Amino acid sequence: MNDLLNFRELSTRGWTAVDASAARIGLAQAVEQLAGTLGRPVPLRGRRLVQELRPTPSERAHPRSLSMLFGEGAFPLHIDTAHWPVPCRYVVMACASADGHAARTSLLPIGRLTLTRDEQSMLHTTVFRVRSGRHSFFATVASRERSFIRFDPGCMEPTCSSGPHVMSLLSSNRWASSLEEIDWEPGVIVVVDNWRVLHGRDAAAGIESESRTLLRVLVQ
Ligand SMILES: [Fe+2]
Secondary structure, three states, X not given: OHHHOOHHHHHHHOEEEEEOOOOOOOHXXXXXXXXXXXXXXXXXXXXXXXXXXXXXXXXXOOOXXXXXXXXXXXXXXXXXXXXXXXXXXXXXXXXXXXXXXXXXXXXXXXXXXXXXXXHHHHHHHOOEEEOEOEOOEEXXXXXXXXXXXXXXXXXXXXXXXXXXXXXXXXXXXXXXXXXXXXXXXXXXXXXXXXXXXXXXXXXXXXXXXXXXXXXXXXXO
16 A cells, blocks of 8 residues: 555645555554554544544534534535644545545645735734643644644634634635645545645535545644
8 A cells, every 4th residue: 555655746736546446455454554664653632543424413523523513514624633733744534435525625725825915924923722631732733843833723713813814825715726626435544744735625505414424644
């Protein structure tokens, strides 16, 4: 599996895709193998390393998840684990099932954004409260002291009047023509550099939960 991973593309574009449909091992095993070559796979909220993601109505979702906030609607652009002191470096996602109209995943590499100097400054100076239970903290989206972006409308609350504007700066509406879309097919694995590429999901309403199953492994 590892020889299929295009490290150069991952490094230059911020994400890369692998077709594992012909692999002789199971998809979960392939995802775990790939994740292991990138770093240390880590569980989220004590769950298994390989998580299954399906469209989930709000009432059945985990209390601190995007599904709880947005249900089967579109997920805003975000990074995963924005509530960790240092977010995970890579997110490995794989399509276990898709019925032809599975909600697409959108990707937005931060380095391609054309922001004004004022807008860039706001990313560095506007403070958000990052909800993480007893370990909540305050943080900006960007900082010269770190190389990762921290952004997730699901767990970051504005603390001042410029907060909502910063949220809209990184919304999918604003960058609709720059989004790179993943049309999921069974067996496709996508590796995303979570430090510099935002991701979101199209609305999944009306899609049977079993018809759109992604596997995900977080890598530190
Ligand atoms: Fe995510």
